[in-house]
Amino acid sequence: MQNRVGIAVLAAVVAIAAGCSSSGPSREINDPTNSLVFGYVDMGDAPTKVNGAQLMQVAPPSDKPYWGMGVKDGMFYNSYLPPGSYRLSSLHGSSFLRGEHQYNFPRQGGGDTTVRIDKPGIYFLGAYKYKTVKSGMFEQSKFGIERVSTPTEAELLQRLLETDAELKNSVWGDKIRQRLARLKK
Amino acid sequence: MRTRRSLVALAALLMAACAPAPRAPLTSLDALGRDEVVLVGKVELVPPLRKGEQKIRGMVVGKIENTMHLMMDEKLRPMPEDPRIADFAGRIEAPIGETFFVRGKAAPSYLLGGLLFLDIGGSSQQRAIFPGGFQVGAKPGDRAIYIGTLRYQRDEFWEVQRVTVVDEYGKASAEYEAKFGKAQPLRKALMARVKQ
Numbered sequence: 001m002q003n004r005v006g007i008a009v010l011a012a013v014v015a016i017a018a019g020c021s022s023s024g025p026s027r028e029i030n031d032p033t034n035s036l037v038f039g040y041v042d043m044g045d046a047p048t049k050v051n052g053a054q055l056m057q058v059a060p061p062s063d064k065p066y067w068g069m070g071v072k073d074g075m076f077y078n079s080y081l082p083p084g085s086y087r088l089s090s091l092h093g094s095s096f097l098r099g100e101h102q103y104n105f106p107r108q109g110g111g112d113t114t115v116r117i118d119k120p121g122i123y124f125l126g127a128y129k130y131k132t133v134k135s136g137m138f139e140q141s142k143f144g145i146e147r148v149s150t151p152t153e154a155e156l157l158q159r160l161l162e163t164d165a166e167l168k169n170s171v172w173g174d175k176i177r178q179r180l181a182r183l184k185k
Numbered sequence: 186m187r188t189r190r191s192l193v194a195l196a197a198l199l200m201a202a203c204a205p206a207p208r209a210p211l212t213s214l215d216a217l218g219r220d221e222v223v224l225v226g227k228v229e230l231v232p233p234l235r236k237g238e239q240k241i242r243g244m245v246v247g248k249i250e251n252t253m254h255l256m257m258d259e260k261l262r263p264m265p266e267d268p269r270i271a272d273f274a275g276r277i278e279a280p281i282g283e284t285f286f287v288r289g290k291a292a293p294s295y296l297l298g299g300l301l302f303l304d305i306g307g308s309s310q311q312r313a314i315f316p317g318g319f320q321v322g323a324k325p326g327d328r329a330i331y332i333g334t335l336r337y338q339r340d341e342f343w344e345v346q347r348v349t350v351v352d353e354y355g356k357a358s359a360e361y362e363a364k365f366g367k368a369q370p371l372r373k374a375l376m377a378r379v380k381q
Binding site: 058059061063065085087102104106107108109110114 | 235236237303304309311312313314340341342343344
């Protein structure tokens with residue numbers, strides 16, 4: 001469990017993130033102050049797949065601290081983030097048999113699933129694998145995530161270009177290609 | 186899953202109902218027992234708790250808002266990462282940024298650490314744990330001691346950057362005298378860090 005970055009509460013919810021499902025203030029995709037933050041989680045061992053993710057802006061203070069993220073096959077991303085500090089707040093998923101689930105990450109602690117954006121750019125939160133953590137009958141369910149080496153940052157960026165036409169056709173297209181070129185050096 | 190959720194909710198209610206009492210705040214020194222002392226101190230957060238950083242929903246038992254729960258024990262032990270109900274016994278419910286006056290035994294004890302609820306009352310419970318490892322040097326015969334201001338410097342992710350015990354005796358002593366008079370002097374006995 002060396003690479004586990006956190007244990008958090010897994011809660012079944014009726015409504016996803018009621019009251020905190022704001023996607024944050026609206027911004028233009030080509031805003032030069034935007035940053036792209038992305039990551040990946042393998043939910044193979046989880047009760048559900050992931051179909052939603054949220055970042056929480058912890059600095060500067062905001063009345064709307066939650067930023068929704070796009071999710072594709074375990075990859076989550078947001079390309080509209082202004083400078084600030086963010087933490088991965090929760091993942092959401094649902095399945096026919098197991099219903100809606102919200103996977104909350106601890107609010108205390110920096111580490112891999114947090115990011116400080118000082119200047120606009122591309123920030124990779126990492127790739128992770130969901131791990132079940134045993135808990136007592138009267139305890140809230142828990143889970144952990146472990147850092148994994150694949151998919152790599154380059155593989156995920158390539159996937160972004162191939163699957164999100166809006167992103168590809170925005171200023172992000174060139175920025176991602178430049179980043180890919182640097183990663184391949 | 187529904188059964189599990191019900192059990193979790195029930196457990197939360199039971200925990201709230203069974204949580205041991207904190208140390209009682211003191212309004213008069215006459216209420217002190219023969220072997221008791223009033224502990225005077227303060228907890229500070231730097232930067233302070235911002236609006237919206239603590240989310241309390243629904244009915245909760247005990248003081249939660251702007252309150253640091255200081256876990257105390259007669260024996261030194263590590264602050265539990267996941268405190269159980271028993272760990273809350275004898276805690277100090279310290280209003281952050283305000284001087285507290287609570288009852289304690291006139292004998293050495295240990296401050297194990299602090300706990301601040303960040304999100305409580307919804308489907309999840311979030312909290313921040315703060316380091317301790319300090320001895321409170323009360324001794325037999327003491328009636329009132331000043332243990333200092335425990336200052337936690339933290340970052341935006343609630344990582345504790347620095348812990349210091351600050352001597353604000355003058356200010357605390359003035360508050361003490363305004364509250365309890367001058368009959369029993371307030372002895373300065375700042376918390377001391379101990380090796381674990």
